[in-house]
Amino acid sequence: MLNSTTEPSSKLSWLKLLELQSWQAELLISGAIIAGLLQLPEIYINWIEGYLLESSELGFWFLTMTSLLILAGINALVFFLGLHFFLRSMWIALLGLNSVYPNGINVQSTQGAGPKYWKKTKEKYPNLSAYNEELDRFCSLIFSIAASAIIGIIAISLLILLFYLIFNLLTGVFPALENYIVPLAIGCYFLFMLFSGVMQYLMKKYPDNKRIERIIEVYGNFFGSLVGLYFFQKPMGYISGILTSNATSQRGFFIFMGFSFLLGIFSATQTADHPIFDNLAPEKYYKFNNSPQRFLSYNYENLKNEDTRIFTPIIPSDVIYGTVLKVFIPTIEREKSAMDLEEFGLLKKIKTKRAVRDLVKVENLKKYASFNQIAVNDVLYPDLNFQYYTHPNAQEKGVLVHIPTKDFEIGKNVLEIRKNYFSKKDVQKIVRIPFYFEQ
Secondary structure (H helix, E strand, O other): OHHHHHHHHHHHHHHHHHHHOHHHHHHHHHHHHHHHHOOHHHHHHHHHHHHHHOOOHHHHHHHHHHHHHHHHHHHHHHHHHHHHHHHHHHHHHHHHHHHHOOOOOOOOOOOOOOHHHHHHHHHHOOOHHHHHHHHHHHHHHHHHHHHHHHHHHHHHHHHHHHHHHHHHHHHHHOHHHHHHHHHHHHHHHHHHHHHHHHHHHHHHHOOOOHHHHHHHHHHHHHHHHHHOOOOOHHHHHHHHHHHHHOOOOOHHHHHHHHHHHHHHHHHHHHHHOOHHHHHOOOOHHHOOOEOOOOOOHHHEOOOOOOOOOOOOOEEOOOEEOOOEEEEEEEOOHHHHHHHOOOOOOHHHHHHOOHHHHHHHHHHHHHHHHHHEEEEEOOEEOOOOOEEEEEEOOOOEEEEEEEEEOOOOOOEEEEEEEEEEEEOOOOOEEEEEEEEEEOO
């Protein structure tokens, strides 16, 4: 009997002690995570580059939207955990100060402006312990919001990818749907928001209606599982339920919306400044590398940022010497369908003889050559030899071609790669790379 009565009490004491000392774990977690998160945007962008290159135009749009959300989540965590770390550090400092001077401000002190001033100051800052309690609660609140935000953003990112997979399957049956992807995505979002608003309105207007209550319960459980990634449904439910039900005004909602907007803008700049996110956008892709009056760093091995993947044709240098100009043309997924390349899946590869596969590779090289018409100073080179090549930069796959330089001009020349690839507005994809030739 003794154990049965004392065990719950001991557990309760342990839990209370843990709650009182939770700031230690919070501070350690915040500090460790902030250090890692500051590097995460760059790591994520470097990781997603390969998938962007291998995506279709439609896939690129979805990956970009998902990346914006994920980067917003990382930035939100950096902000919240940074704020938490700062405030928690301040709390520790004030806690120590309170232990040294438990009576707070000395109203009898003749230091500074004198007793009269310190008395008024004491009225403004009466109880340091009470303020420390308030600061402690605020720090724990921020930590909870940070955890909730990242779970929610990851869940929404996965839902966007799920929407893309479903839409991709539907476009295979109904190709015309591809022209309506943006309106459909926006429509689904506003439909969700409208339905949520209607549910809240009905619940407030008819609080005793069992049918409406049941519908809202099913709706809440369903979306709670989605947004909470099922496993995090309970903590998400606790955090969102407690915060929403205890809100005393709508001010917090508007602050949250404004903060989300600023995060979105900041995350958009992180992608907009990156050449792959910027230049592989569906419409821009057809004309971004067509400026013979400019040296674009990603066109030259000696000028390229070594951290950026090769996503457009590249030559060794802005100044060329020797008898040949070496050009590497990466294989971009969206162009492969236009080339009509024959590819071997694992099962087909096993069933097909090596000699047949080699013949197919030769035919595919002819398609590469037909697809990429190469000219220098408007003079076409129709009989160039294309070879498969994997570039050592980041193992980008593509083709390598060598152009004889005997007809180049001394000084400025312009390499053109005219691709048999057109936008819906009949804009041809043409790459123009200026370079200087010296013997």
